Amino acid sequence: MSESESGRSRLARALRRPSRSQAVVGVLLALVGFAGVTQIRTNEEDSTYSGLREQDLIDVLNGLAGTTQRTQAEIDRLSQERQDLLSETTQREAALERTRREVDSLNVLAGLVAVTGPGVRVTIAETTGVVKVSSFLDVIQELRSVGAEAIQVNGQVRLVAQTSFEQGTGGIVVDGTLVEPPYVVDAIGDANVLAGAMVFSLGPARTIREEGGELTVEELASIDISTTREREGSEFAEPDP
Amino acid sequence: MIAALGLLVGVALGLFFRPDVPLGVEPYLPIAVVAALDAVFGGLRAYLDGIFDDKVFVVSFVSNVVIAAGIVYLGDRLGVGGQLSTGVIVVLGIRIFSNVAAIRRHLFHA
Known part of the structure; x- marks a missing residue:
């Protein structure tokens, strides 16, 4: 104790x-x-060797060297992963693109979207008689069978697979809508083929003429079909998996 | 008093002049500093013990520095400089610890 005291006092x-x-x-x-x-x-400043x-x-x-090797391996691994991801993305995009195209063509077929393209405008005017539904239907079927992709009548009704026709007073009832003459049928497809299907001998043009009508075909480079239909889900049928 | 002033003056001079360490001395300076610190703490302990002698202090200071740097230099010649400097640092570190422990016992009775 005394020694530590003396140590302190010596320091003081x-x-x-x-x-x-x-x-x-x-x-x-x-x-x-x-x-x-x-x-x-020096130690803080010295960044050289x-x-x-x-x-x-x-x-x-x-x-x-070890770090470089490890980093290189890491780079290889990551770029491999990137490659995998990229190819996966490409595949997905391709599938998506395919599906989108399919949806587009199905939409056209189902009449859900407005479409534009080359085609014909068939005008059926009644001059002396009344055009029957069967003859009118004949025109439509003929257009369909040569590959018309979208058809509308008088700019009012879009024709699809379920479309119905009946005789009405002063015209034809298409899908519940009364269409009055002159009937203007717009069809998109190969204009030449569509026009040919109207005017061949014994074809719809002749039938119409016999009933007292007048069928004229106009080939157009671009027709707008702007009428569409509502999407209708199937009520009873379900797709098989 | 003068000793503490001397330390401050040295630090101030180092900060002020910012000298460049010659390349040949660079590996030995840290060892020399640690050896000098060991001598300083040894001297302080001796002073508190009442057996301080300035001649002994100067000799131990110089010999500590010279021997530490010399060992590392020899190690460098022999190709084991890194390991030897580690060894010297360890030994000096242990000595500094024991000296500081003695000083602590003197000053704080603990």
Whole structure:
């Protein structure tokens, strides 16, 4: 206890009273401080490898080589993964594109969308008689059988697979809508073929003429069929898986 | 008092002049600093024990620095510089710890 007290008091006395030996110690401590600060600063600034030993440099080099190898392997793995993902995406896009095209053509067939394309405009005017439903239907069937992709009548009714025709007063009832003469049938498809299907001998043109009507065909480079139908889900039929 | 001032002056000079360490000395400076620190703590302990002698302090300071740097230099010549400097640092570190423990017992009775 007394010795520790004396240690403390010696320290306090040294702080109060300088002596010759303290000057020597001070010089050496200044040297330590100078060198320490210099070393710390050098250590912080030194980003080059100039101060390293040969063995250290070799170790650094080995470490770098290992890191490079690992990184390269990682790069390879990641680019492989990227390749896989890309090809997967491409496949998905192709499938999506296919499905979209299918949807488009089904929409056209089902009459859900307005369509534009080359085709014919068939005008059936009643001059002396009344055009029968059967003859009118004949015209439609003829157009369909040569590949008309979309058909509308008088800009009012779009014809689809379920379309019905009946005789009405002063015209024909198509899907519940009364269509009055002159009937204008727009059909999109190969204009030449469609026109040919109307006017061949014994064809619909002749039948119409016999009933007292007048059928004219106009080939158009572009027809807009703007009438559409509501989508109707099937009530009873369900697709088999 | 003068000793503490000396330390401050040294730090200030180092910060002020920002000297460049010569390339040949660069591996030995950290070892020398640690050796000098060991000598300083040894001296402080001796002072608290009442057996401090400035001649002994100067000799131990210089010899500590020279021997530490010399061992590492020899290690570098022999190709085991890295390992030897680690060994010297460990030994000096242990000595510094024991010296600081003695100083602590003097100052804080613990």
